[in-house]
Amino acid sequence: MDVNSPAAPAKPRISVIGTGYLGTTHAVCMAELGYDVIGLDVDAAKLDLLRAGTVPFFEPGLPELLTKVQGGGRLRFTDSYAEIAQFADVHFVCVGTPQRKGELAADLQYVEAAFSSLAPHLDRKVLVVGKSTVPAGTAVRMEQLLASQAPCKDVELAWNPEFLREGFAVQDTLHPDRLVLGVRTEWAEQQLRAVFAPMIESGTPVVLTDFATAELVKVAANSFLATKISFINAMAEVCEATGADVTKLAEAIGHDARIGRRFLNAGLGFGGGCLPKDIRAFIARAQELGVDQAVSFLHQVDAINLRRRARVVDLGQELLDGSWTDRRVAVLGAAFKPDSDDIRDSPALDVAAAIGRRGANVLVYDPQALDNARQLYPDLQYAASAEDAVRDADLVMLLTEWREFRDMSPERIGTLVRRRNIVDGRNVLDPAQWRAAGWVYRALGRQ
Numbered sequence: 001m002d003v004n005s006p007a008a009p010a011k012p013r014i015s016v017i018g019t020g021y022l023g024t025t026h027a028v029c030m031a032e033l034g035y036d037v038i039g040l041d042v043d044a045a046k047l048d049l050l051r052a053g054t055v056p057f058f059e060p061g062l063p064e065l066l067t068k069v070q071g072g073g074r075l076r077f078t079d080s081y082a083e084i085a086q087f088a089d090v091h092f093v094c095v096g097t098p099q100r101k102g103e104l105a106a107d108l109q110y111v112e113a114a115f116s117s118l119a120p121h122l123d124r125k126v127l128v129v130g131k132s133t134v135p136a137g138t139a140v141r142m143e144q145l146l147a148s149q150a151p152c153k154d155v156e157l158a159w160n161p162e163f164l165r166e167g168f169a170v171q172d173t174l175h176p177d178r179l180v181l182g183v184r185t186e187w188a189e190q191q192l193r194a195v196f197a198p199m200i201e202s203g204t205p206v207v208l209t210d211f212a213t214a215e216l217v218k219v220a221a222n223s224f225l226a227t228k229i230s231f232i233n234a235m236a237e238v239c240e241a242t243g244a245d246v247t248k249l250a251e252a253i254g255h256d257a258r259i260g261r262r263f264l265n266a267g268l269g270f271g272g273g274c275l276p277k278d279i280r281a282f283i284a285r286a287q288e289l290g291v292d293q294a295v296s297f298l299h300q301v302d303a304i305n306l307r308r309r310a311r312v313v314d315l316g317q318e319l320l321d322g323s324w325t326d327r328r329v330a331v332l333g334a335a336f337k338p339d340s341d342d343i344r345d346s347p348a349l350d351v352a353a354a355i356g357r358r359g360a361n362v363l364v365y366d367p368q369a370l371d372n373a374r375q376l377y378p379d380l381q382y383a384a385s386a387e388d389a390v391r392d393a394d395l396v397m398l399l400t401e402w403r404e405f406r407d408m409s410p411e412r413i414g415t416l417v418r419r420r421n422i423v424d425g426r427n428v429l430d431p432a433q434w435r436a437a438g439w440v441y442r443a444l445g446r447q
């Protein structure tokens with residue numbers, strides 16, 4: 001260890017840059033662990049909500065925790081980089097890395113802006129920690145940026161990718177499966193070990209590594225998860241051709257501990273702000289690195305995933321005797337998955353928009369995502385409840401598996417619709433029960 005470096009402070013002060021899904025969760029959980037935290041964002045409306053104690057998105061358990069840590073005075077919010085630079089010993093960068101418009105690659109402008117805004121204010125030795133998901137090679141560039149733009153030449157960088165799932169964000173942050181610490185020096189390692197001490201002491205494994213590996217671990221993990229989903233959806237395509245049942249197939253192969261049952265739910269496939277854009281950014285980065293063949297299978301993973309959306313549209317059309325024109329269709333679900341209001345690359349809304357374009361009267365309902373859906377898809381119609389959505393429908397399409405949809409009574413819903421047609425886009429309903437109640441039931445990967 002560099003003897004001239006300050007030791008890790010017993011209780012480092014923390015800033016979190018970018019208070020979206022990841023940053024807000026991280027800031028609140030760091031405060032819950034007892035740290036003094038400032039969250040910074042460039043979105044004034046978001047900051048106003050957070051200051052008023054409102055989480056700007058749906059995430060179970062997070063509002064209660066925000067109220068608790070704000071009440072305890074451990075978390076505040078600002079738009080001032082000067083303020084966080086003066087305050088914090090450790091800065092976590094959590095800004096977005098969306099897909100670039102019309103390209104596969106990640107848009108790194110927000111990461112670059114965050115580092116460029118912070119660097120000129122860093123006049124003492126601190127640790128900047130990248131948490132955003134980035135293409136391999138970004139950390140080295142950000143390290144150079146800090147070296148050239150920070151007045152203090154001892155500022156250090158670490159990369160610490162995040163693996164939380166929306167809907168389980170608090171649990172995943174406070175009790176992660178592992179911590180990946182991409183560091184250059186022992187000093188940076190000690191700082192991070194100090195911050196994450198509560199997790200490490202309770203047994204969370206630490207994987208200590210370099211920048212490139214830390215960056216790659218994240219995209220590799222998401223690529224593996226996406227591949228697992230597309231694998232089972234590829235099997236669903238084969239099941240459809242053979243009359244086999246993909247839910248039984250998943251159950252059977254999942255009993256093999258080497259395969260495992262998790263992430264083998266066949267259906268409409270993956271969406272969200274991460275898996276789709278991360279596999280595409282990985283393909284783009286691999287091309288730049290000259291190793292595109294190594295990840296060329298990810299093109300198939302993406303293609304299989306998108307084919308499921310087309311297949312759901314075909315299934316619906318078959319139930320409507322070949323025509324969508326003026327048919328009333330209830331779409332249940334708008335979020336990319338249950339327990340989230342996130343509609344980024346939502347398979348459900350993609351399908352709803354596609355059948356709307358084909359002439360159907362689509363009525364969408366979601367327990368949490370309607371406000372977001374209205375903004376992105378203003379041409380769709382929205383219902384205030386599941387019952388309102390299905391009233392007089394010719395077809396019901398269950399596209400996001402919220403608990404309230406899984407628990408629907410086929411008899412009760414049957415009294416509201418015009419025709420008892422249902423497409424179960426997530427394989428969560430009991431076909432026998434729905435058929436017994438007089439429904440024509442269709443699903444992906446099973447008869």
Ligand SMILES: NC(=O)C1=CN([C@@H]2O[C@H](COP(=O)(O)OP(=O)(O)OC[C@H]3O[C@@H](n4cnc5c(N)ncnc54)[C@H](O)[C@@H]3O)[C@@H](O)[C@H]2O)C=CC1
Nearest residue numbers: 018019020021022041042043095096097110113114132133
């Ligand atoms: N959402 C998730 O569950 C997870 C996300 N990630 C990664 O974390 C990163 C952030 O993702 P989300 O939180 O979902 O995105 P988000 O879009 O919800 O949040 C990003 C935030 O950064 C803010 N921002 C943009 N430019 C800024 C700047 N120059 N300075 C300060 N703030 C700025 C935006 O206003 C926004 O509030 C991405 O790289 C994502 O891949 C990783 C694991 C989980």
Ligand SMILES: O=C(O)[C@H]1O[C@H](OP(=O)(O)OP(=O)(O)OC[C@H]2O[C@@H](n3ccc(=O)[nH]c3=O)[C@H](O)[C@@H]2O)[C@H](O)[C@@H](O)[C@@H]1O
Nearest residue numbers: 162163164165166229263264265269270271272274336337
């Ligand atoms: O990088 C990220 O942001 C995060 O991306 C995913 O988390 P998340 O997008 O919140 O959601 P998942 O639970 O992974 O689901 C992703 C999509 O896959 C779909 N899915 C999931 C599982 C499955 O068996 N089948 C399936 O179609 C879901 O419906 C959803 O659309 C990863 O699971 C997290 O570990 C990661 O941190």
